Amino acid sequence: MAERCERTELFVDQRAHCRGMTEPAPERPRSRPWFPAAFPGCCAECLDTFDEGDLIRSDGAGGWIADCCEGDDD
Incomplete structure (x- = not known):
């Protein structure tokens, strides 16, 4: 047997x-693209504010990550 x-x-x-x-x-998810913010807001990672025109990207959960946290997921 x-x-x-x-x-x-x-x-x-x-x-x-x-x-x-x-x-x-496991495969890493692809990075989401950076683009200029249309409105001021708050970074979902560090809670710093960003202004209109600052680079942001989606955090995948409905929030925005600002360029202040650019290297945090790499």
């Missing part, structure tokens, strides 16, 4: 994990 994986109960020879292969790293 073939050996089974303790985690999934699949046959060991069918599981990359059991054969010593690691799972791939």
Whole structure:
């Protein structure tokens, strides 16, 4: 009888994990584009204010990230 994986109960020879292969790293979401703000607002990351014309981008949750926090996600 073939050996089974303790985690999934699949046959060991069918599981990359059991054969010593690691799972791939998760893909990073693509960065959202920067654009000039049409109105003044507040950075969702650091809560500093930004003015009309300052570079901002979406935070993906309905807020805006200003260029003051440009490198925080890299």
